[in-house]
Structures are given as C-alpha cells and as structure tokens.
Amino acid sequence: MPEHDHNHEELSGNRFFWVTILNVVITIAEFIGGALSGSLSLISDAFHNLGDSVSIVFSYAANQISKRKQNARNTFGYKRAEIIAAFVNSIALVLICVFLIVEAVKRISHPEPINGTLMLIVAIIGLVANLLSAFLLNAGSKSNLNMRATYLHIMSDALSSIAIIIGGVLIDLYNWTLADPVVTMLVALYIIYESIPLVRQTFRILMQGAPDIDYEAIKRDLLEIDGVFSVHHVHAWSIDETNIIFSAHVNLHDMKISEAQPIYSEIAKLLKEKYHICHVTIQAETTRGEHEDIIYDRGNDIP
Known part of the structure; x- marks a missing residue:
C-alpha cells in the first residue's frame, strides 16, 4: 500500500x-x-x-x-x-x-x-x-x-x-x-x-453495477494492440468508489503463451493508465466467440 x-x-x-x-x-x-x-x-x-x-x-x-x-x-x-x-x-x-x-x-x-x-x-x-x-x-x-x-x-x-x-x-x-x-x-x-x-x-x-466507462472505446483501443483481433464477453464492476475490476475474452492469433504474455501486459497497462482499472483478467482465445458482442448476454446474469 x-x-x-x-x-x-x-x-x-x-x-x-x-x-x-x-x-x-x-x-x-x-x-x-x-x-x-x-x-x-x-x-x-x-x-x-x-x-x-x-x-x-x-x-x-x-x-x-x-x-x-x-x-x-x-x-x-x-x-x-x-x-x-x-x-x-x-x-x-x-x-x-x-x-x-x-x-x-x-x-x-x-x-x-x-x-x-x-x-x-x-x-x-x-x-x-x-x-x-x-x-x-x-x-x-x-x-x-x-x-x-x-x-x-x-x-x-x-x-x-x-x-x-x-x-x-x-x-x-x-x-x-x-x-x-x-x-x-x-x-x-x-x-x-x-x-x-x-x-x-x-x-x-x-449490486455489482458496471462503472461509468466507455466499453466501445476500450474495444477500439484493444483492437489497436498488435495481435488482438476481437474482444468480447466483457465484465466490469467496482469494489469501492475507486477500484475497478475488469475481465474480458480477447481473440489472438495462434501463438505460444510466452508470445501472448507481452500482449497481456500491454492490455493491462492500457486499461490501468487510460481507464484507471486496477485489476485485469484476460482470457485468450483464437476463434472461439470472436463474433460475440462485447457485453455477453444469453438471458441470464452470469452465464
């Protein structure tokens, strides 16, 4: 601290x-x-x-x-x-x-x-x-x-x-x-x-309400990172009035974990510095879910 x-x-x-x-x-x-x-x-x-x-x-x-x-x-x-x-x-x-x-x-x-x-x-x-x-x-x-x-x-x-x-x-x-x-x-x-x-x-x-951040802008910024070609299934919530938690699925080209790690770091840095998000969880995928919306919805709260 x-x-x-x-x-x-x-x-x-x-x-x-x-x-x-x-x-x-x-x-x-x-x-x-x-x-x-x-x-x-x-x-x-x-x-x-x-x-x-x-x-x-x-x-x-x-x-x-x-x-x-x-x-x-x-x-x-x-x-x-x-x-x-x-x-x-x-x-x-x-x-x-x-x-x-x-x-x-x-x-x-x-x-x-x-x-x-x-x-x-x-x-x-x-x-x-x-x-x-x-x-x-x-x-x-x-x-x-x-x-x-x-x-x-x-x-x-x-x-x-x-x-x-x-x-x-x-x-x-x-x-x-x-x-x-x-x-x-x-x-x-x-x-x-x-x-x-x-x-x-x-x-x-x-109630785990989403903080007031621009998800479409986040998606655009993430897609500009080399190696990322889709972003979907995003969740964001606040622990308190200052700490925001963020998770997302990102589609990457097929690569080794060691090659994906710098991309993770770049994503986390972008979200922390530009959007003040303190904790980021990324799930990497190749083609799974690449056409899904950024906010995941199948009619229930947590699929």
Missing part, C-alpha cells in the same frame, strides 16, 4: 474517533438542555445525534475492517465494508429526516411553550461542535463514500443546530414558535436531497 494511502487511512480513523467523541458530548448536552428548556426540538435533535453517534461508530468500524489484507476468505479484500456502512448510514439519514419532518408537522399542529434563551445557548454549543466535526471529515468526504455518508450526518446535525438557533431567536424576539418546525422541515428536505445520490451510488456498487 502506498505511504500516502496508509497515512490517509490512519488519519480517517483518528478523525472518526474524535468526531464520535464530539457527537456523544452534543447528544448529552441536548438531552439535558431539552429537558430543562422544555424544547421538543432539542430533544428530537438529541435523538438524531444519538442515531448519528451509532452510525459514526459503525463507519469507524467499517473503516478499520476495510484495512484488512486480502485472504482466501475475501480474495478482493474488505473494502466493501465501507460501502456497506455508507449505504446503511445514508438510508438511516433519510429515515431520520423523514422522522424529523413528521415531528415538525406535529409541532406545527400542537405548539408548546419553550425557553428560547436556553434553547439558543445549547444549539450554539451544538453548532460549534458539529462544525468542528465537519471540518475533521471534510477532506476525506471528497474521496471516500463512507466518510461522505458520515459527513452528511454531521452536516445535517449542523443544519439542525442552525434551525434551532433561528427558532430560538424568533421565539425570544417574537414568540413565534412555528419558526423551529418550519426551518427543521426545510433542512430535512435538503438533507434527503443530498443523501439520495449517495444511496444510489452505494446501492449500484453493492
């Missing part, structure tokens, strides 16, 4: 740990603040944070599992652990937002007196802690779906804190108790909007 990647993984693990600590502190503060101020909004957000704490621990565990080496039990390694965690966390985030919308509707129907000042103080503390957590995870969220899911959880918490702050100010100044549930609903809808693409991307990877 390259040193940069190793340092990145260690850094990710350390950041997950500190984000977990911060989130637990926020949860406790909001439960206490909600009980003392009578703010259902704070208590609801405390449950939200409690769920996030569990999801962050889950993400951290997946991050550690993903570092395990390949073995006879998992020949492609354990990187899918983070994809599973990202999928579960993003689904959980959508469900939490739906719950918050339901609770907001209830608060609109049955408003209750709230201590806006205490609510405001606790929300500000929560916002500061959430922004610090978001800062810790921001870099990794750009290249790691697991950290992206956790980052979205934290950002949803930060936005919830902002909503509570706005609600607290409006309650203190104008006694407008409807402000909190209205802003909460808007924030929840935004988080759902941000989470859906993550759900779709992780689900596609888990």
Whole structure:
C-alpha cells in the first residue's frame, strides 16, 4: 500500500474517533438542555445525534475492517465494508429526516411553550461542535463514500443546530414558535436531497453495477494492440468508489503463451493508465466467440 494511502487511512480513523467523541458530548448536552428548556426540538435533535453517534461508530468500524489484507476468505479484500456502512448510514439519514419532518408537522399542529434563551445557548454549543466535526471529515468526504455518508450526518446535525438557533431567536424576539418546525422541515428536505445520490451510488456498487466507462472505446483501443483481433464477453464492476475490476475474452492469433504474455501486459497497462482499472483478467482465445458482442448476454446474469 502506498505511504500516502496508509497515512490517509490512519488519519480517517483518528478523525472518526474524535468526531464520535464530539457527537456523544452534543447528544448529552441536548438531552439535558431539552429537558430543562422544555424544547421538543432539542430533544428530537438529541435523538438524531444519538442515531448519528451509532452510525459514526459503525463507519469507524467499517473503516478499520476495510484495512484488512486480502485472504482466501475475501480474495478482493474488505473494502466493501465501507460501502456497506455508507449505504446503511445514508438510508438511516433519510429515515431520520423523514422522522424529523413528521415531528415538525406535529409541532406545527400542537405548539408548546419553550425557553428560547436556553434553547439558543445549547444549539450554539451544538453548532460549534458539529462544525468542528465537519471540518475533521471534510477532506476525506471528497474521496471516500463512507466518510461522505458520515459527513452528511454531521452536516445535517449542523443544519439542525442552525434551525434551532433561528427558532430560538424568533421565539425570544417574537414568540413565534412555528419558526423551529418550519426551518427543521426545510433542512430535512435538503438533507434527503443530498443523501439520495449517495444511496444510489452505494446501492449500484453493492449490486455489482458496471462503472461509468466507455466499453466501445476500450474495444477500439484493444483492437489497436498488435495481435488482438476481437474482444468480447466483457465484465466490469467496482469494489469501492475507486477500484475497478475488469475481465474480458480477447481473440489472438495462434501463438505460444510466452508470445501472448507481452500482449497481456500491454492490455493491462492500457486499461490501468487510460481507464484507471486496477485489476485485469484476460482470457485468450483464437476463434472461439470472436463474433460475440462485447457485453455477453444469453438471458441470464452470469452465464
């Protein structure tokens, strides 16, 4: 493993740990603040944070599992652990937002007196802690779906804190108790909007969906390699968001294995450098299947 990647993984693990600590502190503060101020909004957000704490621990565990080496039990390694965690966390985030919308509707129907000042103080503390957590995870969220899911959880918490702050100010100044549930609903809808693409991307990877690469361009490039005259029965799938696996049948002129080996190397080099494919499996044939389509289909998933 390259040193940069190793340092990145260690850094990710350390950041997950500190984000977990911060989130637990926020949860406790909001439960206490909600009980003392009578703010259902704070208590609801405390449950939200409690769920996030569990999801962050889950993400951290997946991050550690993903570092395990390949073995006879998992020949492609354990990187899918983070994809599973990202999928579960993003689904959980959508469900939490739906719950918050339901609770907001209830608060609109049955408003209750709230201590806006205490609510405001606790929300500000929560916002500061959430922004610090978001800062810790921001870099990794750009290249790691697991950290992206956790980052979205934290950002949803930060936005919830902002909503509570706005609600607290409006309650203190104008006694407008409807402000909190209205802003909460808007924030929840935004988080759902941000989470859906993550759900779709992780689900596609888990379903062995093909990565977004140009197969016809790959075929054209392979046919330009001296000795290759047909390409068919191609499969491609992703282990995680960065590692692509590729297999194909290629038709070669009749030759010795030692003569075919340089062609294999040239194919692997082309696919790695131009299409960023990390693992290539080639099955060499002479005339078998030479007229078949590049994507093999006989009406079943895996012939």
